Amino acid sequence: MDYVSIRVSTLRGDQKIDFNAYIKINDKMVLYLRRGDSFEGERLKRLKDKKLRKMFILNDEESKYRDYLQKNIEMAYDERSGKDINARAEIVQGQQQSNTEEVFEDPGNVESYNNTKDAAGKYVQFLMSNSKAISAVMNISNDDCNIAHHGVTVSTLSVALAQKLNVTDPKKTQLLALGALLHDFGHYESGVALNRLTSSFTKEEMNIYTGHADLGAQKVQDKKHFDQTVINIIAQHEECIDGSGFPKGVRENQIDPLAVIVSSANALDRMITFEKMPRQDAVKKLMIDQVGRHPLNHIQFLGDILKNT
Ligand SMILES: [Fe+2]
Ligand SMILES: [Fe+2]
Structure with missing residues (x-):
């Protein structure tokens, strides 16, 4: 029998699946999730704990899986669906994470890039028009420090920050959201x-670490479908306005303004996700220990954003 792989991050929400999902153990396919199962709350948590990225479905059930995805995302974006915002946010977050993984795995694929870009635009609308959406997404914890999940979190914080800074031009916010999703491509690589x-x-790991922004940008700069703003964000998201960042150590006037936003959001989520710091402590640390590295109003606004989550 033929199987195709599906991403675990797309299995979210209370809609029941009408296909069987398998995992591969020692080259054997083992039935793991049955027709009729759904993935909210505890069940999703257990699935995440397994740290599985991919599962498999039978080739001839692929259209059922596609229908499931389509229905799920339509419901999640529908204001009038009557569904709980947390369930909707889980589906939307899962879709963004899955799109990010897809571009990471194959950045040369024009269709996945464009898909991810379109979906990022819709995501901006979702975040900006639902006051509770930001906190619902922020409350989905990234226990295993997944780089694509971190991308979604940084994207969420960047969009929320842009809204506070009155950066609302849809073209800009779409590229901001997309660049933030993909900012750590170098880590993946x-x-x-x-x-x-x-x-x-x-020491060796530190060298690789400080090289990740350059590495990520190098790997995509020859790809014509990548927007220049997105490449700028990948290249400059570790730069700081006082020149204390890396790789180039340039100052604010030489950094793409959208990369400055992503840099602030990234510095904050680095502490929350990777250093497991309580949110308000992370804001305080940015304010006190890292003063001058990020615009003060960014830190204040990020503090306000997290206060409401
Ligand atoms: Fe980074
Ligand atoms: Fe990052």
Whole structure:
């Protein structure tokens, strides 16, 4: 029998699946999720705990899976669906994460890039028009420090921050959201587990770490379908306005303004996700220990955004 792989991050929400999902153990397909199962709350948590990225379905059930995805996302974006915002946010977050993984795995694929870009535009609307959406997405914890999930979190914080800064031009916010999703492509490419505390890195790991922004940008700059703004965000998201960042150590006037936003949001989520710091402590740390590295109003607005989550 023929199987095709599906992403676990797309299995979200209370809609029942009408296909069977398998996992591969020692080259054998084992039935793992049955027709009739759904994935909210505890069940989703258990599934996430397994840290599985991919499952398999039978080739001839692929259209059922596509229908499931379509219905799920339509429901999640429908204001009048009557569904709980947390369930909707889980589906939407899962879709963004899955899109990000797809571009990471094959950045040369024009269709996945464009798909991810369109979906990022819709995501901006979802976040900006639902006051509770931001906190619902922020409350989906990234326990295993997944880089694509971190991308979605940084994207969410960047869009929320842009809204506070009155950056609302849909073209700009779409590229901001997309660039933030993809900002750590270099980590994905380096293949080293860099999603840990920087203080625990060896010298060699530190070199790879400080090279990730350049590496990510290099890998995509020859791809014509990549927007220049997105490449800028990948290249500059670790730069700081006072020149203390990396790789170039340039100052604010040489950084793409959208990359400055992503840099602030990224610095905050680095502490929350990878250093497991309580949110308000992370804001305080940005304010006190990292003063001058990020615009003060960014830090204040990020503090306000998290206060409401
Ligand atoms: Fe980074
Ligand atoms: Fe990051």
